[in-house]
Amino acid sequence: MAFMTPTIVKNFFGKPATRMYPITTREPFSNARGELYIDVKECNMCTLCARACPAQCITVDREKATWECDPFECVYCGVCVDVCGRKCLHQHDQYRAPAVEKFVMHEQGEIKKKPKKEASDSA
Amino acid sequence: MARTIVPFGPQHPVLPEPIHVTVTVEDEIITDAVPALGYVHRGLETLADVRDHVQMIQVVERVCGICSMIHAACYVQGIEEMMGVEVPRRAEYLRVIWSELHRMHSHLLWLGLYADAFGFESLFMQFWRIRERVMDLMEATAGARVIISVNVIGGVRRDLDEDQCKWVLSEVEDVEKQIRQLQTTMLNDYSVKKRTVDVGVITKEQALELGAAGPCLRGSGVAQDMRMTGYGAYDDMGFEPIVETAGDCYARGAVRFRETLQAGEIIRKAIAGLPEGETSVKVRGRPKGEVITRVEQPRGELMYYIKANGSKNLDRLRIRTPTFANIPPLTAMLPGMELADVPVIILSIDPCISCTER
Numbered sequence: 001m002a003f004m005t006p007t008i009v010k011n012f013f014g015k016p017a018t019r020m021y022p023i024t025t026r027e028p029f030s031n032a033r034g035e036l037y038i039d040v041k042e043c044n045m046c047t048l049c050a051r052a053c054p055a056q057c058i059t060v061d062r063e064k065a066t067w068e069c070d071p072f073e074c075v076y077c078g079v080c081v082d083v084c085g086r087k088c089l090h091q092h093d094q095y096r097a098p099a100v101e102k103f104v105m106h107e108q109g110e111i112k113k114k115p116k117k118e119a120s121d122s123a
Numbered sequence: 124m125a126r127t128i129v130p131f132g133p134q135h136p137v138l139p140e141p142i143h144v145t146v147t148v149e150d151e152i153i154t155d156a157v158p159a160l161g162y163v164h165r166g167l168e169t170l171a172d173v174r175d176h177v178q179m180i181q182v183v184e185r186v187c188g189i190c191s192m193i194h195a196a197c198y199v200q201g202i203e204e205m206m207g208v209e210v211p212r213r214a215e216y217l218r219v220i221w222s223e224l225h226r227m228h229s230h231l232l233w234l235g236l237y238a239d240a241f242g243f244e245s246l247f248m249q250f251w252r253i254r255e256r257v258m259d260l261m262e263a264t265a266g267a268r269v270i271i272s273v274n275v276i277g278g279v280r281r282d283l284d285e286d287q288c289k290w291v292l293s294e295v296e297d298v299e300k301q302i303r304q305l306q307t308t309m310l311n312d313y314s315v316k317k318r319t320v321d322v323g324v325i326t327k328e329q330a331l332e333l334g335a336a337g338p339c340l341r342g343s344g345v346a347q348d349m350r351m352t353g354y355g356a357y358d359d360m361g362f363e364p365i366v367e368t369a370g371d372c373y374a375r376g377a378v379r380f381r382e383t384l385q386a387g388e389i390i391r392k393a394i395a396g397l398p399e400g401e402t403s404v405k406v407r408g409r410p411k412g413e414v415i416t417r418v419e420q421p422r423g424e425l426m427y428y429i430k431a432n433g434s435k436n437l438d439r440l441r442i443r444t445p446t447f448a449n450i451p452p453l454t455a456m457l458p459g460m461e462l463a464d465v466p467v468i469i470l471s472i473d474p475c476i477s478c479t480e481r
Contacts, residue, residue, distance in 0.1 A: 002312075002313075003307040003308040003311065003312050004245060004246065004308050004312070006304075007245075007249060007304060007305070007308075008245065017252045017255075028262070029259070029262050029263040029266075031263075031266055031281075032262050032263075032266050032267065033266040033267055033272070052177070052178070053178075054174060054178035054179075054180075054181035054182060055181075075181065075185075075270075076267065077181045077270075077272045078266065078272065078280075079178075079181065079272075082280065
């Protein structure tokens with residue numbers, strides 16, 4: 001225990017290691033992977049994200065031009081963001097706040113008569 | 124003296140994860156210990172039937188909540204070997220950097236839990252306080268604190284720029300300095316030694332015979348570490364394994380403590396020699412064949428057996444984690460010890476039960 005004394009004295013007079021959360025919060029690092037969001041106007045409903053998602057939390061309906069994501073299934077891996085050909089998927093640098101009730105993110109895109117086909121398949 | 128059977132776990136204040144050990148005691152001295160597993164089985168290997176081989180990277184990362192990056196690195200290393208992919212050297216170096224950051228935070232977590240197991244609360248908090256900075260390093264460089272998801276087949280997803288490298292170096296140096304301040308407490312303190320020296324002894328012969336892995340094996344005087352095989356960029360790191368000979372809890376703790384500092388050394392070497400170039404190559408096609416791939420996890424040797432038939436899903440994925448290998452040595456460590464030493468001995472193998480049961 002004697003060897004710990006300098007550390008204990010230092011801690012006693014030093015700054016606290018913790019913050020006064022929630023009054024003081026730590027800002028996330030700039031490229032941290034957080035909550036997923038989509039710029040649906042840019043999306044061409046190619047379904048690449050839905051096929052790549054390891055958690056299978058994204059559903060894309062090409063005919064109705066809807067993009068849905070269950071944020072409570074999302075594991076923040078960012079694979080969908082990487083595979084997105086139109087670069088319309090993004091991640092905030094902060095996690096989604098906890099919620100009392102579960103919901104599904106529903107985005108309505110533009111219904112195009114002839115949707116462009118994505119040629120590349122990353123798999 | 125009458126025999127008494129004491130159930131230890133699965134819920135016990137000292138255990139971070141559920142393992143049950145039926146301990147038979149005679150007058151507080153253990154005569155027999157029978158472990159029972161199966162409380163956190165998730166069937167992740169079977170998920171290979173449902174998820175394709177690329178999605179499996181994110182699944183295998185979740186096998187272990189502490190050394191996730193190393194699991195993914197082992198898996199992609201196997202797939203790359205099967206597909207004959209030449210990984211860019213920069214990616215291999217970056218994998219080493221993140222692997223060692225993971226080793227650092229895993230060992231710091233363990234050192235804290237271990238201190239807690241023998242009742243040294245302030246040491247526990249001190250280690251975890253340092254660990255928080257390693258987690259920050261991972262969040263800033265890879266985007267998440269633990270499950271950093273940097274591996275892809277053919278390389279890594281993130282890169283380190285020059286400023287980040289400098290910052291990582293200065294942070295690692297600072298972390299090492301803080302760890303060194305605790306060195307005398309961890310390795311020379313009377314109360315620490317009292318609880319760990321000559322507790323849970325396993326000889327070199329026993330360790331080899333029972334198939335111990337990682338610090339458990341190196342603590343008994345066997346210089347065996349997968350990093351010696353020079354997988355990835357480890358062939359450039361001039362790696363020497365850390366070995367202690369006593370084979371007791373103290374030796375295993377000392378191995379891990381010194382490995383934490385060694386991880387910082389390796390990170391420094393990797394950043395100094397970080398080659399220029401691409402971080403990943405485009406991989407086309409699907410894997411076919413079978414492969415066994417091994418890496419060194421913080422807890423020991425991790426082995427993946429992957430069998431693929433050229434379709435989207437893998438035929439078979441078998442994961443053998445080091446804790447699984449360390450359970451037979453654990454049953455050899457316990458007999459002859461006092462009942463009060465059971466938490467320290469169990470903690471000394473660094474049990475990662477979720478890993479073991481997958």
